[in-house]
Amino acid sequence: MSLQHMRGQSAIVGVGQAGIGEAHGFTAMEILAQAATKAVADAGLKMQDIDGLATCSSAASMWALPTAEYLGLRPKFIDSTMLGGSSFIAHLMPAMLALESGQCNAVLVCYGSTQKTGTFSRKAMSEAFKLVDPLPYEHPYQPMLPPTAYALAASRHMHEFGTTREQLAEVAVAARRWAQLNPEATMRDPLSIDDVLNSRMISTPLTVRDCCLVTDGAGAFVLMRADRARAQKQKPVYVLGNATAVWNRQISCMENLTVTSASESGQRAFEMAGLRPSDVDVVGLYDAFTINTLLFLEDLGFCKKGEAGAFVQNGGIAPGGHLPVNTNGGGLSCVHPGMYGIFLVIEAVRQLRGECGERQVKDAKIALAHGNGGTLSSQSTALFGLEETL
């Protein structure tokens, strides 16, 4: 069996979201369970049909255990690999292998967080991380993590390629313009390049508008073998390629701040799918910070290294631009509950199903979702397609 053989052997048959923005009065598990219930119903399944589970949390180290218990599952396949925000895209390959081998028949991938309204605040969490996940060669220098890590990468991209703050701002403005077409998006007010440039500086060269939202939110999707997927009620969205790469943990250990391991995960995912960037109709990139979108456009091959600044100028990735990127509004304007990766998958599925209303990309047949985790540390790329792309 080869990776190429795995192409199109599994499909997403259901998606669901819950608690997007603020989920006052609800716990992370409660909104996760709401999203999971919606995803399972969307697939035309019952929760008891789920016999595989992939989930993780940044607030709990054994998250799959309470999740299985809460949902009433007795999964035959369990993956709780925690790679940060890319995790739910990285969960695809092990889930596909489990389906292919017959270990299980329906895998639920799910995530939920109430980092915005929950009692365990984001600040308390980062203090806790200093103890449980120490960075002894970074913490003494007080980088404001994660923004400073991404700011360092931005400083280097600007130095090497002449990338400007205006070009970074284009990414945030494009995300907002997509968000304005998405009734579920958290931030929908008008946003201009000047607004981004003049907002509060956090860690140079990134302002608060170069940084993702801090929201609550939960997402879930259900993956099945292609043969079974065709019998479900929704149009299956096939996984054509998937790959994950990790080269470092700390930003200070990244060999070249302008080349991420997305260059490896992307290449492997495209190889498995037998596709090229020019085949992709709609793109989702983990835009925790504006620099991410530039780095991933380059590393995934949508433009050459150093040219992403020019690529996004004049609304290049906004509605009406030459490449639709982050059509739900992204982590910058739609939702970002600590780990954003699952929402990239959900948006890809919705676009391919043609369910996106005003923001729908016409005749979208191939979608790419790219997840990032840590501080430009873990990268996972997935390519999805409709029946006709098999």
Added chain:
Amino acid sequence: MTNAQPTNGPDAAFQDYLARGEFRIQQCDGCARHVFYPRVLCPHCGSTQLSWKAASGAGTVYACSVVMGKPGTHTDYAVVLIDLAEGTRMMSHVVDFDPHAVKIGMPVTARIIEKEGSPLVVFAPTNGQVQNGGTQ
């Protein structure tokens, strides 16, 4: 000051040297490349034979971000990545210098300061030029 090799693990050994006023980094006996942060094996070739060598202290600013304090408090500080002459990279501060004037490519020299009771490697501009502002 002694030349005795530390018996602690690499993390503790690095700190032990700093406490003695010595900035040392590891060099791999197998492939001759320098290694930072300290480890029990070389991440380049896998050798477990690593020796502690005095760092030259010479470095260049590879990347820089100024973390902004509250407006009016003059508490902005530069977090930098420094490329050491030995070919390794580390996070640090540039001290005795306006954080907003720190530039990529700037030559810097290491020094050991004490922060919150522990020794810490920071860098100052090599030309010795001191500007107003400093760091927190």
